[in-house]
Amino acid sequence: MASKLATCFVYRNLNQSHPNTVVRFPSSLSHGLLLPASCKMRQRSLSSQHKKQHIKKASHEQPSTDGDPQPGQDRDSEHREPSLDSLPNAVNINGAEQAEQLSGGQLVDMLGMIQNTEKNILLLNQARIHALQDLEKILAEKEALQGEINVLETRLAETDARIEVATQEKIDVKHLEEQLEKLRSELAQSGNPEGGDTELHAHLNRFLNDEYPPSHNESIHSLTVELNSLREENASLKSAIESFKAQLNDVNNTSERVVVLEKERSSLESALKDLESKLLESQEDLSELSALRVECKDLREKVEDLQVMLDNATKQANQDITVLQQNQDLRRKLEKLEASLEEANNYKLSSDKLQKYNEEMQQKIKSLEERLQKSDEEINSYVQMYQDSAKEFQVTLSDLKEETKKRALDGPVEDMPWEFWSRLLLMIDGWSLEKKISVDDANLLREKVWKRDRRIRDTYMACEEQSENEAISAFLKLTSSATSQGLRVIHIAAEMAPVAKVGGLGDVVCGLGKALQRKGHLVEIILPKYDCMDYDRICDLRALDVVIESYFDGQLFKNKIWVGTVEGLPVYFIEPHHPHKLFWRGTYYGEHDDFKRFSYFSRAALEFLLRAGKKPDIIHCHDWQTAFVAPLYWEMYAPKGLDSARMCFTCHNFEYQGIAAASELESCGLHAHQLNRPDRMQDNSAHDKVNAVKGAVVFSNIVTTVSPTYAQEVRTAEGGHGLHSTLSSHSKKFIGILNGIDTDAWDPATDPCLEVQYNANDLQGKAENKAALRRKLGLSSADHRRPLVGCITRLVPQKGVHLIRHAIYRTLGLGGQFVLLGSSPVHHIQKEFEGIAEQFQNHDQVRLILKYDESLAHAIYAASDMFIIPSIFEPCGLTQMISMRYGAIPIVRKTGGLNDSVFDVDDDTIPPRFQNGFTFLDANEQDFNGALERAFNLYMNNPERWKQLVQKDMNIDFSWDSSAAQYEQLYSSAVARARARNLLN
């Protein structure tokens, strides 16, 4: 279109033939003709002059002989007749005459020019024709457009007219409505419309017929109908909205009620959990105390007898005191009577009656005096007796105390319970932190405690009755010399069984700590003070009169330090005074700010060690939550003087690594720009993130994981969760040590959670526990030989949840019973298992209990014949060891620690004495079925061999002793290396 218009513009100018207009031709026609018209004309006149001169000149000069062709010259043109118009003026004036004067060559030139000019004129004519044709086309298009515009204008006029009519109609309707209203009111005034006001009716009819022609009436009617329907629709919409609103309100109310009920339910559950754990604890205490009870029985009986006597005497004394008071009242009355008698005598009453009365009164007074005397004597004898028995009680009590003290002092110092030493240690730490003794004295005293020095024990016994100041000075006398071969080990962890346990980590911290303590090392634990801990399992919990300030997010926060003993180990609990209530969340993990919570705790723990002046040989931290301790120690606290320690880091599961944006590291004071490097803490996959576990691997002197096979697996790309390269480059300090179990806590011969205690030589108790669990869970007891398959686990993908689910159905298919105890932090897995639990809630052979329940776990281990652990990967696993100790044969996938502790009964390559369970290789249903079916076969068809297997498993030593010895070895050589280096320096 634009090119068309441009062409059109050019041609129009061409038609006007303005002398200065640029004449632009279509490219095909423009050869050599793009000249302004004036130029052309000038050129033309110039060329005529030139030609004139040329002609004049030619008359004097010789004609050219070379005859080179001029541009545009054509041989044919020689024969063409030049048109008269196209000839130059000079040539036209007197052609015949001048032609005679022109030479032949000049004529040919002239003719060529004329021909060229003719050609140009032809081309110009052609262009003009084209231009005219285009103009025609444009005009036709213009006409068509005009036609369209006309049509549109007509339509517009019609629409305007219609709008006018409609407006007029609207005005008419309004006018009519007014008239109608007027008529109606007239009609109403006339009183009886049917009564025959004929004139008015006629008027009305006329009006209606004249003013409301039928078409109008119809349109008004249809409008009214439409309006009504719209109104109805509107009303119904309104009512629908109202009802929706009401429903919405109901829904809101219901969800509020659901939230309230949910809260009630969770508070009831936690109360129930508390009660259960208290019950459990009291049961355990009962068994622990039973030995002490026997010893104290005699003492208690004596004390009780004395107490009874004392009670009786007190009761009697109380009664006597009442009688004494009564007697005093009587005496007062008597005195009054005597006074009145005297008065009467004064008045010299002489009547007989009065005399008689007097005599009677005298007698009464006498008998009262006698009674009074008697009761006084009785009371005195009781008081005497009471005083005697109280004296006797005091004597016996002090005798007993003396005897106990003497027995304790005489007994071997090793017999003192761990509880005693830990309490002593915490007392010394308290004095040191409260600045009552110097840090050096505290260290010396601590060493004595840790060596279980007899003198410190005796001093403590001797000072029991004394004031704190006297005790402190007695203790300070002991600080003469002290050396020790044992190590000072401090564990910093997020869990410790049984007070704060989520999984195996808690068991390890407690079990390893106790085993190292037994080996003569000074072991201390630092934990966060969670609100949801089992406080009943902490002995002598108290807050120290000291506040430790630690840095976080650019400021200092106060921390309260609590001390107490757990399973005989001294534990420090750090309670941060932080506005985000870091450990006051009703849960251990899974909070959105876990990275912050635990990096805070790691820093506060080191701050506490520094302020307390501790000089540990080993600081042992566990998992990502306390992995920050290693870089913090070497980057910050060793330079501050807390430099006696070697750092040990144990990773219990490489799946959890504590990964966060590098900037988050700054909160605890570590410098992101220094540590977000490939050889420091930078995550191996995301380079803008830091990895706490990687940091601990890099910054620790010893790095361990919880089984040798897992240590191999995590060094491969498949098993390393991204850290395989880091572990490989630090392989010299990396080792796998198989965990042990706490054989005191997990002992079927003493377990207070069991219905009946039993051991490998008496398996009747195991059968009774099976029957008891069936009763408790409402499972069928019809066939006591039906095998019971147990499973206790966190329900997370790592544990092979698809195989656990499959195992339920396969066990049923094989004729067994299945019990699962577990819960899941993964919402969809929890939901899925809740569905299965519901499906089997009244089933005779299957029960799923989806919660954490320590005592039920004990009961299930004892009741189970088989125990499944189909893990995809398993760093160590404790449940296979616990189940074996309770005589439940493990069926496990060969991975990690399971591969290091369970050996297949049908594997000929394994010496028979080590064969203890059933294993399978691949995490699929077929392989699992194979192992489960082999176990069922043996159980059903060879009960004697099964029994031998149960007895063998129960006798395997899974205690911490050998594992703790390996840790001891690692610690000692790290410390020795450090000392040697210090000597060299």
Ligand SMILES: Nc1ncnc2c1ncn2[C@@H]1O[C@H](COP(=O)(O)OP(=O)(O)O)[C@@H](O)[C@H]1O
């Ligand atoms: N629902 C539960 N109730 C009670 N104890 C449980 C429950 N789930 C797991 N446990 C206990 O937690 C510990 C699991 O340790 P482990 O086998 O190392 O697995 P992980 O540490 O990966 O959870 C065992 O002591 C086991 O008895």
